[in-house]
Amino acid sequence: MGNRVLLVYFSGTGGTKRIADTFEDSFIQKNYAVTKYSLEKAEYELFKEMNKNLLEEMNLILLLYPVYATEAPILVHEWINSLPISLNIPAVVISVSGGGEVWPNTSCRVNVIKAFEKKKYNVVYERMMVMPSNIFTPVNDHVAMHLLKCIPEKVNKIVNDILNGKKRRTRLHISTYFFSLMHNERKTKKFAKSLSVKDSCTACGWCVKNCPRENLKMEAGTPAFGDLCIGCFRCIYGCPHRSIYLKKGDKFVLKDGYDIDGVEKRMQNIPLEPIEKCCKGLLFIGVKKYLLEKD
Ligand SMILES: Cc1cc2nc3c(=O)[nH]c(=O)nc-3n(C[C@H](O)[C@H](O)[C@H](O)COP(=O)(O)O)c2cc1C
Known part of the structure; x- marks a missing residue:
């Protein structure tokens, strides 16, 4: 090759x-x-x-x-x-x-x-x-x-x-x-349709600049969503004021946000628990298997 x-x-x-x-x-x-x-x-x-x-x-x-x-x-x-x-x-x-x-x-x-x-x-x-x-x-x-x-x-x-x-x-x-x-596009579109903006939005434009689909526009000082959303959650977690949310399906969004750099900082000097101890429960079967797999 x-x-x-x-x-x-x-x-x-x-x-x-x-x-x-x-x-x-x-x-x-x-x-x-x-x-x-x-x-x-x-x-x-x-x-x-x-x-x-x-x-x-x-x-x-x-x-x-x-x-x-x-x-x-x-x-x-x-x-x-x-x-x-x-x-x-x-x-x-x-x-x-x-x-x-x-x-x-x-x-x-x-x-x-x-x-x-x-x-x-x-x-x-x-x-x-x-x-x-x-x-x-x-x-x-x-x-x-x-x-x-x-x-x-x-x-x-x-x-x-x-x-x-x-x-x-x-x-x-x-x-x-x-x-x-089973096509999942309809489900994603449902997510996208229920995106909404809270009053805490300062019209800073972060979401408009960072949407991977350029699907947002600032209209009269508020972000407005087009039809191209793929439901990636970037605007929801990335908004500096956490002002974007889902009217339907907000239970899917992690309450404390998503920040892998933050986890690394928090855990810098903390010894890790063994995988068997921290990776428990039905929902984590696949994660545990992945962490323990040799091949
Ligand atoms: C709309 C949506 C649907 C998802 N569906 C699944 C899923 O069916 N199964 C799963 O294990 N993870 C699912 N995830 C989690 C992502 O696959 C996972 O967090 C991935 O690492 C995100 O990658 P990214 O940070 O590069 O966007 C979903 C995430 C989103 C935003």
């Missing part, structure tokens, strides 16, 4: 970005040339222009995205749809979830891989990685730190696997297939 890697990712709240950055470092350390870009609106438009020429020079595509209710964010599909057909480039698909490789998360790569294969890309490796969840169930700081600390070792292993030609494809179970047929 030649030494050029195209690393494409989307990250709503920074978890997947951390992993993408670590992949970039790992490939560079092994003398690979990495072209990395995120599927944010502006970068994506620019890339669409040069997609074909750039791809012809690549020896590997590495795609990373967060899991949204059994699927990839819609912009991942938009990107794959924009690719030229049949360049025979090997592709690696890494999904990043809060809950790990458990049902129904197991469906989250099925349609992405189908879309790649429809375009005649050769998906050689797929895998779930786990980050502290940004939805519904917060993980305690010890679990979060275990998840952050294991990234370099896990990434290094995956990069070695790929470079050694190891193939890794998940066998499809009937339930996985069934869930992959």
Whole structure:
């Protein structure tokens, strides 16, 4: 294999970005040339222009995205749809979830891989990685730190696997297939429709500047939402005044916000509890399995 890697990712709240950055470092350390870009609106438009020429020079595509209710964010599909057909480039698909490789998360790569294969890309490796969840169930700081600390070792292993030609494809179970047929876009749109702004908004424009879809505009001193929201929660957690909320579904949003840098600061000098002790309960089965897995 030649030494050029195209690393494409989307990250709503920074978890997947951390992993993408670590992949970039790992490939560079092994003398690979990495072209990395995120599927944010502006970068994506620019890339669409040069997609074909750039791809012809690549020896590997590495795609990373967060899991949204059994699927990839819609912009991942938009990107794959924009690719030229049949360049025979090997592709690696890494999904990043809060809950790990458990049902129904197991469906989250099925349609992405189908879309790649429809375009005649050769998906050689797929895998779930786990980050502290940004939805519904917060993980305690010890679990979060275990998840952050294991990234370099896990990434290094995956990069070695790929470079050694190891193939890794998940066998499809009937339930996985069934869930992959259920479109989640409607659910995400529901989230998006109920986004609202509290009086505490100062019209600072953070949300307008940072929305990955450029889906917000300032109208008469209040952010107004368009139709392109993918439900990534960036505006909800990133708003400096916590002024953006969901009228329907606010129970899914973590009350204390989502801040992985903050966890690292808080936990700097605190010894970590063993995984078996801090990672308990049904909801954390997949997280525990991920932290303890050897392969
Ligand atoms: C709308 C939405 C739906 C999600 N659905 C799931 C899910 O079905 N299973 C899961 O394990 N995590 C789910 N998550 C959690 C994210 O996959 C996880 O926190 C991921 O690390 C976020 O990556 P990011 O920080 O790069 O955006 C969801 C998050 C959002 C915002």
